[in-house]
Amino acid sequence: MLQVEKSQKGSIFLFKLSGNIEENTKLDEALGEPKPQMEIHLKDISRINSIGVKGWIKYFQNCQAKGTKITFTECSTAIVEQINLISNFTCGGAIESIYLPYSCGKCRTEQLCLLKVEDLKKLGMNLPTLKCSKCTGTAEFDDIPEDYLAFLSR
Amino acid sequence: MNKSLVLLSDRKEDQIFANSVAAVSDLNLVQVQTPQEAVKIMQDSPPKMVLVDGSSEALFNTFHETVSESLGLYSENVQPNHIHFLSDLPISKAGLLVHSPILGSFIKRDPEQPEESGAHYGRIVNAAIQGKPFGLNEIFEGTAKVQKIEMRNISQKSHILEAVKIYLTAGKWPTRQRSTVLTALDELLINAVYDAPQAAQGSQSQTSPTKIDISQFEPETNIAVTLAFDGTFFGVSVTDLYGSLDKAKLMRHIPKNHLKTEYKPKANTLSAGIGLSMVYQTGGGLVFICEPGVKTEALVYYRRTDSFKDFRNQFRFVSTHFYF
Ligand SMILES: [Zn+2]
Numbered sequence: 001m002l003q004v005e006k007s008q009k010g011s012i013f014l015f016k017l018s019g020n021i022e023e024n025t026k027l028d029e030a031l032g033e034p035k036p037q038m039e040i041h042l043k044d045i046s047r048i049n050s051i052g053v054k055g056w057i058k059y060f061q062n063c064q065a066k067g068t069k070i071t072f073t074e075c076s077t078a079i080v081e082q083i084n085l086i087s088n089f090t091c092g093g094a095i096e097s098i099y100l101p102y103s104c105g106k107c108r109t110e111q112l113c114l115l116k117v118e119d120l121k122k123l124g125m126n127l128p129t130l131k132c133s134k135c136t137g138t139a140e141f142d143d144i145p146e147d148y149l150a151f152l153s154r
Numbered sequence: 155m156n157k158s159l160v161l162l163s164d165r166k167e168d169q170i171f172a173n174s175v176a177a178v179s180d181l182n183l184v185q186v187q188t189p190q191e192a193v194k195i196m197q198d199s200p201p202k203m204v205l206v207d208g209s210s211e212a213l214f215n216t217f218h219e220t221v222s223e224s225l226g227l228y229s230e231n232v233q234p235n236h237i238h239f240l241s242d243l244p245i246s247k248a249g250l251l252v253h254s255p256i257l258g259s260f261i262k263r264d265p266e267q268p269e270e271s272g273a274h275y276g277r278i279v280n281a282a283i284q285g286k287p288f289g290l291n292e293i294f295e296g297t298a299k300v301q302k303i304e305m306r307n308i309s310q311k312s313h314i315l316e317a318v319k320i321y322l323t324a325g326k327w328p329t330r331q332r333s334t335v336l337t338a339l340d341e342l343l344i345n346a347v348y349d350a351p352q353a354a355q356g357s358q359s360q361t362s363p364t365k366i367d368i369s370q371f372e373p374e375t376n377i378a379v380t381l382a383f384d385g386t387f388f389g390v391s392v393t394d395l396y397g398s399l400d401k402a403k404l405m406r407h408i409p410k411n412h413l414k415t416e417y418k419p420k421a422n423t424l425s426a427g428i429g430l431s432m433v434y435q436t437g438g439g440l441v442f443i444c445e446p447g448v449k450t451e452a453l454v455y456y457r458r459t460d461s462f463k464d465f466r467n468q469f470r471f472v473s474t475h476f477y478f
Contacts, residue, residue, distance in 0.1 A: 001312075051344060143466065
């Protein structure tokens with residue numbers, strides 16, 4: 001089930017999405033008609049299935065055709081996976097920031113680290129380590145950097 | 155049928171893999187040097203398993219041509235269920251091999267852990283060589299508790315996914331591994347609910363997905379979800395009672411890659427056409443067992459790992475078994 005929180009900041013329409021995107025998700029009803037500027041906040045999207053991807057592409061392709069300036073912010077790992085699987089997933093929109101998955105080498109606690117795409121580009125594949133939030137261990141990036149960040153070099 | 159595993163490969167890791175498969179499935183490993191030797195055995199008495207190095211187009215073509223010339227691609231002695239190809243290339247780049255009518259299974263070679271992968275794959279081979287349709291139950295027999303959930307309506311899909319999520323959360327599965335398993339199950343259910351009945355009808359319906367009820371297609375139909383976890387491997391399968399799986403179509407879908415060519419959603423289909431390729435690309439093994447007109451069981455099989463990096467890098471394969 002998808003939930004949407006709407007707000008407006010100047011001329012930008014903000015949409016905070018949470019939940020899953022699947023066959024029952026109607027993005028045209030949830031987000032409404034394409035606006036000139038839209039910012040889509042994706043931190044709390046936990047899963048998207050193939051019919052959800054189909055609906056997503058249809059909706060944002062329509063936005064693209066209508067000249068909407070789209071920005072995707074705080075993309076969850078589920079969204080990053082789709083960006084890396086489907087070349088036109090962002091439909092011309094800009095990716096501002098993404099979450100990176102981390103895991104502690106000592107206690108296996110999972111953590112997320114939010115980074116701006118422009119900062120990631122500067123870092124290349126040299127991702128920082130983090131202090132574990134639960135123990136004294138160090139959390140490391142837990143995915144294949146070349147795969148998870150593949151979209152940066154497209 | 156002779157109880158041999160005929161290995162056509164000169165690679166050390168393939169020998170280790172084959173040895174491991176043979177040990178688990180109680181087959182005698184016979185290593186051959188040429189396609190002619192392999193085909194001669196197939197001609198005299200078809201072996202339970204033929205494992206071929208299909209890493210290059212040249213190797214695959216030589217084997218394919220020898221089979222075609224000596225036996226015929228559709229001969230009784232050529233049983234795709236028993237023919238497995240090993241490849242270094244991802245399935246999206248494996249070319250002709252994937253579309254060959256003699257291919258039963260595609261195995262992405264795991265050079266790091268050939269013995270472990272062989273033992274894992276051997277369980278599938280062991281279930282498959284019994285000569286009758288098998289499923290998750292037979293693969294996990296004696297090693298794990300197998301649970302079954304019936305699904306009679308599409309509206310139950312979210313409840314089933316929620317139940318599996320609770321099961322995995324209780325088992326302390328890391329978040330992303332859990333999500334990958336749930337998405338895979340979701341895609342298998344989508345396939346069984348939307349694609350299987352349409353394939354059985356032979357045409358795509360125009361109805362909106364949210365209004366579809368599987369009882370519309372066949373009042374008696376139901377879908378069974380089966381789960382098993384042995385502490386290391388987690389398997390989940392979806393069985394429909396259409397038996398409408400088409401191997402050629404399946405092998406066109408799974409290798410799909412939308413990085414070079416844009417994804418263009420089709421308006422006249424219910425499903426997205428990318429679900430199974432998404433499942434394959436996110437890791438694990440896929441097995442399809444089909445009795446045409448009777449049932450199809452589609453299953454995914456994952457190794458639970460400490461890190462997501464290892465989960466993503468795990469041994470993967472697509473294995474098909476048809477019982478006409
Ligand atoms: Zn820790």
